[in-house]
Amino acid sequence: MDAKLAYWTAAALNMALLMGFAASGVRRVQNGQVARHRRRMLTAVALVLAFVLSYTIKLAALGREDLSVWSDAAVWTLRFHELCVFTMLISGGLALRRGLALARTQALMEDPDAPQALPKDLKGHGRAGKVAVLAAGLGFLSACAVLASMYGRALS
Ligand code: HEM
Numbered sequence: 001m002d003a004k005l006a007y008w009t010a011a012a013l014n015m016a017l018l019m020g021f022a023a024s025g026v027r028r029v030q031n032g033q034v035a036r037h038r039r040r041m042l043t044a045v046a047l048v049l050a051f052v053l054s055y056t057i058k059l060a061a062l063g064r065e066d067l068s069v070w071s072d073a074a075v076w077t078l079r080f081h082e083l084c085v086f087t088m089l090i091s092g093g094l095a096l097r098r099g100l101a102l103a104r105t106q107a108l109m110e111d112p113d114a115p116q117a118l119p120k121d122l123k124g125h126g127r128a129g130k131v132a133v134l135a136a137g138l139g140f141l142s143a144c145a146v147l148a149s150m151y152g153r154a155l156s
Contacts, residue, residue, distance in 0.1 A: 004065065005154055007058050011051060012147050015140045018047035022133050034108050038099065041129075044136075045096055048089070074149040081146055084139035092132035098125035 001009075025040030067075055102108060102125055107117035 002154060004058075004062050005150055007054075007062065008147055008150060011054070012140075012143050014047055014051055015136075015143055018044045018051075019136060019140050021047070022136060026129075026133060038103060038108060041096075041099065045092065048092065069153065070149070074146065077142055077145050077149070081139055081142035084135045084142060087135035088132050088139055091128045091135060095125055095129035095132050098128060 021040045021044040025037045025044065028034075028040060029037035067078075070078070098121060102117050102121060104114065105117040105121075106112075106114050107122065
């Protein structure tokens with residue numbers, strides 16, 4: 001198999017895995033299990049960072065894709081996918097920053113001396129987190145469509 005196709009197949013599997021952790025993390029916090037939510041979301045964040053690192057290595061080792069042989073529809077799907085990933089990175093970064101601050105409050109800690117979490121911080125974190133998870137979901141679906149078009153070209 002072509003090295004670029006193998007790389008993007010592994011990247012799509014990584015994204016499926018991180019979606020699994022994120023979806024499970026959302027279910028945990030909805031059941032009041034904040035510590036489990038934190039662990040799953042931090043695992044999802046680590047998988048995003050692993051992808052970003054692997055992508056910089058892929059760019060250096062294998063270069064960019066040749067979009068001149070892609071159909072217009074495939075290029076637009078790629079652009080939509082990139083927008084989703086960009087949104088996921090920004091809103092996920094915000095959710096992470098606010099989540100790390102919440103971890104020092106009674107939202108996570110049982111210590112009665114820890115400060116109470118402010119409702120606006122809880123709300124802001126939840127909102128940023130929901131945008132990140134939605135963008136990641138759309139990013140994953142569009143990644144599958146982009147990958148399918150790559151396989152289509154490779155097999156034709
Ligand atoms: C780093 C440690 C984290 C802690 C301590 C934490 C804590 C919390 C808490 C206490 C809530 C409930 C908020 C409320 O009551 O309204 C919450 C909700 C949420 N968090 Fe986190 N979080 C963390 C990381 C993350 C990350 C990295 C993401 C996503 C990128 C995320 C996504 C969400 C989402 C989507 C919700 C809303 C779930 C819903 O209401 O359906 N969290 N988090």
